[in-house]
Amino acid sequence: MLDLNSILLKLRKNGLRVTPQRCAILEHLIGNKNHPPAEAIYEEVKKRYPMMSLSTVYNTLDALLAIGEIQELLLEDKRIRFDPDPSPHHHFQCLKCGKVKDIFREIDIPRDKIDENRIESWRVYFYGTCSDCL
Amino acid sequence: MLDLNSILLKLRKNGLRVTPQRCAILEHLIGNKNHPPAEAIYEEVKKRYPMMSLSTVYNTLDALLAIGEIQELLLEDKRIRFDPDPSPHHHFQCLKCGKVKDIFREIDIPRDKIDENRIESWRVYFYGTCSDCL
DNA sequence: GTACTTGCAAACAGTTTGCATAGGC
DNA sequence: GCCTATGCAAACTGTTTGCAAGTAC
Numbered sequence: 001m002l003d004l005n006s007i008l009l010k011l012r013k014n015g016l017r018v019t020p021q022r023c024a025i026l027e028h029l030i031g032n033k034n035h036p037p038a039e040a041i042y043e044e045v046k047k048r049y050p051m052m053s054l055s056t057v058y059n060t061l062d063a064l065l066a067i068g069e070i071q072e073l074l075l076e077d078k079r080i081r082f083d084p085d086p087s088p089h090h091h092f093q094c095l096k097c098g099k100v101k102d103i104f105r106e107i108d109i110p111r112d113k114i115d116e117n118r119i120e121s122w123r124v125y126f127y128g129t130c131s132d133c134l
Numbered sequence: 135m136l137d138l139n140s141i142l143l144k145l146r147k148n149g150l151r152v153t154p155q156r157c158a159i160l161e162h163l164i165g166n167k168n169h170p171p172a173e174a175i176y177e178e179v180k181k182r183y184p185m186m187s188l189s190t191v192y193n194t195l196d197a198l199l200a201i202g203e204i205q206e207l208l209l210e211d212k213r214i215r216f217d218p219d220p221s222p223h224h225h226f227q228c229l230k231c232g233k234v235k236d237i238f239r240e241i242d243i244p245r246d247k248i249d250e251n252r253i254e255s256w257r258v259y260f261y262g263t264c265s266d267c268l
Numbered sequence: 269g270t271a272c273t274t275g276c277a278a279a280c281a282g283t284t285t286g287c288a289t290a291g292g293c
Numbered sequence: 294g295c296c297t298a299t300g301c302a303a304a305c306t307g308t309t310t311g312c313a314a315g316t317a318c
Contacts, residue, residue: 149297150297150298151296151297151298153297153298153299155298155299156298185299185300186299186300187299187300187301188300189299189300189301189302190298190299190300193298193299194298212308
């Protein structure tokens, strides 16, 4: 998820419409490193666009998932978080403050098969204490 | 989670009581490779112990988590699953049939720090097509 | 104008909680 | 006998759905 215009184009290319609500959510997500859950996106975007509804947030997130512009994270706090960087990378959650960070260090993952199961994707979640809390 | 008696001992050692319900749940979990969610455990155990209630299942799972005899899994189907093997290993979920398998192959994970964050644990989730569905 | 999208409320799934009763130790 | 555990129901959280009205194209 790099710039607004290319995403708007991609939405249109997929028969999805560009609405002010979707633009507001996109503006809030682009470059966002907080890995927010839907509720947090809703609360933030509502400050500037008070007409925003929570189901529109979910609707938009679904659309962005479908066109591969964001990814979902399933962390130990058991709420779905959204990452505006859909590229394969890993995640770390601080067990003290709850913060989620991107981890770009390469991990040697088997890319093909394990025990006769075909691997198509994988996720690595790290837990511990973040640099700020140490 | 190996044999019933050692777990019962561990429960008592931690001030937790041994009840018929807990024994029934333990018997169902020991050696279970299905990574069931709470609801499935409830349905299965109720067949033989019709007095079982869902909150007792959750209560017992909480107790077993607290003494480190099971672990929780957070997979792409977004329901919490339980693994009666608390030792660190990885998991694979088939995107076709939903089956979850244990992966014991070693993955080279940084054991200490990444980007100044102290790593205390990690989870690797693989997704793809399982050997049965291929 | 035709769909797709919105926003509200209501439904839903999974989990947690409150509380009177039962029962392990 | 004390105190934790049970079982029921009700509350709760996060997410999804139904639908009439609005709007991008």
